[in-house]
Amino acid sequence: MNRRSIGIVMNGVTGRMGYRQHLVRSILALREQGGLTLPDGTVVWPEPVLVGRDADKLRAIAERHGLTAWTTDLDAALADPANEIYFDAQLTQVRGKALRAAIAAGKHVYTEKPTAESVTEALELARLANEAGVKNGVVQDKLFLPGLLKLKRLIDGGFFGRILSVRGEFGYWVFEGDWQSAQRPSWNYRAQDGGGIVLDMFPHWHYVLERLFAPIQSVYAHAATHLPERWDERNRGYVATADDAAYGVFELDGGVVAQINSSWAVRVDRDELVEFQVDGTEGSAVAGLRNCRFQHRAGTPKPVWNPDLPATEPFRAQWHQVPDNDEFDNGFKIQWERFLAHVVADEPFPHDLLSGARGVQLAELALQSAAEGRRVAVPDLSL
Numbered sequence: 033m034n035r036r037s038i039g040i041v042m043n044g045v046t047g048r049m050g051y052r053q054h055l056v057r058s059i060l061a062l063r064e065q066g067g068l069t070l071p072d073g074t075v076v077w078p079e080p081v082l083v084g085r086d087a088d089k090l091r092a093i094a095e096r097h098g099l100t101a102w103t104t105d106l107d108a109a110l111a112d113p114a115n116e117i118y119f120d121a122q123l124t125q126v127r128g129k130a131l132r133a134a135i136a137a138g139k140h141v142y143t144e145k146p147t148a149e150s151v152t153e154a155l156e157l158a159r160l161a162n163e164a165g166v167k168n169g170v171v172q173d174k175l176f177l178p179g180l181l182k183l184k185r186l187i188d189g190g191f192f193g194r195i196l197s198v199r200g201e202f203g204y205w206v207f208e209g210d211w212q213s214a215q216r217p218s219w220n221y222r223a224q225d226g227g228g229i230v231l232d233m234f235p236h237w238h239y240v241l242e243r244l245f246a247p248i249q250s251v252y253a254h255a256a257t258h259l260p261e262r263w264d265e266r267n268r269g270y271v272a273t274a275d276d277a278a279y280g281v282f283e284l285d286g287g288v289v290a291q292i293n294s295s296w297a298v299r300v301d302r303d304e305l306v307e308f309q310v311d312g313t314e315g316s317a318v319a320g321l322r323n324c325r326f327q328h329r330a331g332t333p334k335p336v337w338n339p340d341l342p343a344t345e346p347f348r349a350q351w352h353q354v355p356d357n358d359e360f361d362n363g364f365k366i367q368w369e370r371f372l373a374h375v376v377a378d379e380p381f382p383h384d385l386l387s388g389a390r391g392v393q394l395a396e397l398a399l400q401s402a403a404e405g406r407r408v409a410v411p412d413l414s415l
């Protein structure tokens with residue numbers, strides 16, 4: 033067996049995403065399964081090096097998981113030739129500096145989204161990586177969720193006929209932090225710290241719409257800060273300067289209209305925290321994180337509008353579940369496996385920093401649309 037160890041500098045592992053999804057559910061899970069076996073039989077063995085600002089927290093994480101490599105010195109970690117990949121799950125605002133240093137050190141880079149706070153910086157990072165000839169990637173985890181994989185199966189199988197529209201509903205109530213602690217970090221609600229639901233979620237909607245349906249031609253968004261006051265991790269009140277809800281309309285190539293509501297100020301009356309309804313000439317489907325239900329045109333009821341009568345049909349019961357027909361792994365881990373195969377065996381990996389920059393572009397244009405109260409065209413972005 034040809035075993036190929038690969039050092040991965042993991043910055044931001046004390047955070048929510050860095051720890052749970054990337055370290056524990058992806059890299060450590062890969063080690064638990066014996067590494068990643070490539071088609072030629074090579075076993076890729078990830079060696080994480082934990083990097084952060086707080087030595088005590090890093091030591092505690094390392095000890096908890098039987099790891100020994102951790103440091104607060106990013107430059108030293110980047111100077112070690114055994115570390116071929118730099119991964120970033122830091123606060124968005126501080127990401128650019130670290131990515132630039134990693135690229136300059138000749139490391140392949142993989143990062144959480146949004147890749148930067150502005151499209152100018154996002155594009156610059158993509159260019160730098162390209163010029164340095166390093167492999168690069170951005171997390172686009174939603175594509176690998178079981179619900180969206182099932183939706184993709186329906187699209188690829190021609191189920192929908194001509195797709196007409198997509199309506200997405202994302203969100204849940206994020207507690208204000210006073211009488212119950214908030215379940216998301218407070219920086220998300222401060223624009224000056226890189227927060228805001230548009231910058232957080234529109235990069236996701238960009239790749240979901242583009243990869244599953246068609247490229248986005250224009251965006252109209254209405255952004256709101258519904259809860260202007262929140263309480264932080266230390267129970268101090270602060271002014272929420274960032275948008276906590278966004279109501280977006282997107283026109284896609286081919287005339288598909290997508291509408292997506294994103295909100296941290298909504299209570300859930302759905303089966304899942306995000307759901308996308310897709311309507312086509314031949315049938316419709318509603319995909320969530322895990323499940324996807326569908327209704328064929330032959331099974332479509334014919335309701336007649338009459339407010340004087342109670343609902344005549346059990347509408348929710350008229351849908352069928354798409355069967356699993358497969359085993360679904362964690363979406364972050366699947367994407368890590370593909371990135372490692374890209375680095376080690378040059379397998380294709382379309383989720384690059386340019387694609388990440390296009391996600392940031394959509395967020396930026398959506399904020400412009402909200403500020404100006406008008407629809408904004410989404411121009412092509414290239415290196």
Ligand SMILES: NC(=O)c1ccc[n+]([C@@H]2O[C@H](COP(=O)([O-])OP(=O)(O)OC[C@H]3O[C@@H](n4cnc5c(N)ncnc54)[C@H](O)[C@@H]3O)[C@@H](O)[C@H]2O)c1
Nearest residue numbers: 044045046047048049050121122123124126144145146217
């Ligand atoms: N792919 C997804 O679905 C998804 C979901 C949530 C967040 N994210 C992204 O992941 C990144 C991290 O988000 P999170 O929710 O894990 O945040 P978090 O606040 O839990 O973690 C932030 C991490 O950045 C580190 N950090 C470095 N410099 C910092 C500074 N100056 N101030 C504060 N923290 C600093 C922290 O120590 C911590 O490790 C963000 O860019 C966010 O947009 C992605």
